Amino acid sequence: MQRNKQVAMGRKKFNMDPKKGIQFLIENDLLKNTSDDIAQFLYKGEGLNKTAIGDYLGERDDFNIKVLQAFVELHEFTDLNLVQALRQFLWSFRLPGEAQKIDRMMETFAQRYCHCNPGVFQSTDTCYILSFAIIMLNTSLHNPNVKDKPTVERFISMNRGINDGGDLPEDLLRNLYESIKNEPFKIPEDDGNDLTHTFFNPDREGWLLKLGGGRVKTWKRRWFILTDNCLYYFEYTTDKEPRGIIPLENLSIKEVEDKKPNCFELFIPDSKDQVIKACKTEADGRVVEGNHTFYRISAPTAEEKEDWMKSIKAAISRDPFYEMLAARKKKVSSMKRH
16 A cells, blocks of 8 residues: 555656656666666556656656667567557657657657667668658648648659658658548647647757746746647646746846846747736636736746747747758758768
8 A cells, every 4th residue: 555655656646757657666676777677667657747757758868768679679669660650659658848858758769669670771860850840741741731732743852862862762752641631649747739830840848947826926837848839837747837928029038137047038028018818827717917018037047047048049949859850951961961
């Protein structure tokens, strides 16, 4: 009984803060401090929030990278086509929002897929590029905001020359296209809530402190998600509904000095006292208009402040997937030339 209680407690802690949750489980001898044991725990995923799993697997330190590798090795992709393998992989956690994290995860996935299916692709780069093309295709075909739906011909021509300079078989690409067209990826925690689709592959996400807009100004820790030119903030990573939504159109961003370190501010340029168009959810569930003339936010480190400011500035007109894909394609074609 006591053990079960502690495991449940550990899962709850993990869902709110993955690192603290793992630490709690290790300290109470419920989990061994090895990458294999932690990977097993995440792979089983019982009672774990899939955003929190993605958050933990995406971390940059050496130990988390080992856990990610062990986690991906628990997936069996032998004799699956790439879409089937991606379906399995993307169902086991939720992709975090940061480009570097996604890059590491997809790189590890591509290595595992090629290991399980030797000879399908010339290199892991080919597998990586095609995996991204499929994720982007899924968004283009099934997101109602995308009006210009790609045809199978466009999908084939987009992926010309990615197999170490050669083309992949057309039949293979047609099959992958049809598979996605007939059935979109199931996204973890998809409970028919449209917000879930909104928060799949955000530009950036993480914990920040936000200065409240009430009479008494207090700093509160919130989980921020940047996506679709909006900044959403939540009380916990597991919340389905955001506490607040800040559309970024017509806003500017600047660094500011404050007692809190690493601060920046969102404001309406040329207009000091105008209230920013935003909304928030009250404790009783009512959605009300925000009352901020500016939003002051503090990041945990100077580096994260820079990253958030850069991402917010770019959010108006950028898709991180295309950038990463372009960089990888460039790398492949430059390797061909040498």
